Amino acid sequence: HPRVAIVGRPNVGKSTLVNRLLGEERVIAFDQPGTTRDSIEIELEKDGKLYTLIDTAGIRKRGKVWEAVEKFSVIKTLQAIERANVVILVVDADQDIGEQDAHIGGYILEAGRALVVAVNKVDAIDSDKRKDIATDLERKLHFLDFAEFHKISARHGTGIKKMLEGVDGAFAAAMAKLS
Numbered sequence: 594h595p596r597v598a599i600v601g602r603p604n605v606g607k608s609t610l611v612n613r614l615l616g617e618e619r620v621i622a623f624d625q626p627g628t629t630r631d632s633i634e635i636e637l638e639k640d641g642k643l644y645t646l647i648d649t650a651g652i653r654k655r656g657k658v659w660e661a662v663e664k665f666s667v668i669k670t671l672q673a674i675e676r677a678n679v680v681i682l683v684v685d686a687d688q689d690i691g692e693q694d695a696h697i698g699g700y701i702l703e704a705g706r707a708l709v710v711a712v713n714k715v716d717a718i719d720s721d722k723r724k725d726i727a728t729d730l731e732r733k734l735h736f737l738d739f740a741e742f743h744k745i746s747a748r749h750g751t752g753i754k755k756m757l758e759g760v761d762g763a764f765a766a767a768m769a770k771l772s
């Protein structure tokens with residue numbers, strides 16, 4: 594099944610997205626005792642399908658409440674990419690694309706992982722400008738030929754289902770390439 598790392602610059606909405614994905618869905622298992630650097634893997638079942646989320650933001654379980662603590666770490670990001678077969682690169686629709694986004698995107702593809710770009714916070718953009726922003730982003734990240742782009746709002750939950758379908762598709766394509 595898809596092993597999904599959610600990566601991106603601080604403040605783009607990774608934690609919000611993780612929490613949105615966890616939502617009320619049943620969490621089957623969550624930790625990886627004995628692994629280095631407190632990395633956490635969360636298995637979740639969504640619409641009858643199983644995913645493993647590989648955390649980069651340091652999710653802690655506190656009773657029934659999941660809390661994501663932002664701790665930007667390049668090492669954690671690279672480790673998560675290593676362990677994933679699909680990577681969701683979250684970018685902020687409301688901010689200019691940084692060099693970091695482009696670098697990390699290039700790295701993900703070079704590492705042979707399927708790449709899904711989640712353009713988050715589209716709710717913060719006027720609806721008539723959304724199309725331009727997506728086009729602009731795709732242009733700036735044009736070298737990410739094989740990336741899929743999805744406009745989402747982690748806060749409101751829009752576009753999440755489609756994005757997960759994109760993850761499924763990217764995973765299937767990656768598996769097909771291997772066999």
Ligand code: GDP
Pocket residue numbers: 601602603604605606607608609610650661663713714715716717745746747748749
């Ligand atoms: P992280 O550092 O990448 O984990 O980002 P967070 O999940 O902590 O989010 C950073 C800030 O962006 C918080 O204030 C969130 O409420 C906000 N945010 C996250 N997702 C969205 C979204 O879809 N729309 C809007 N408008 N704000 C968002």
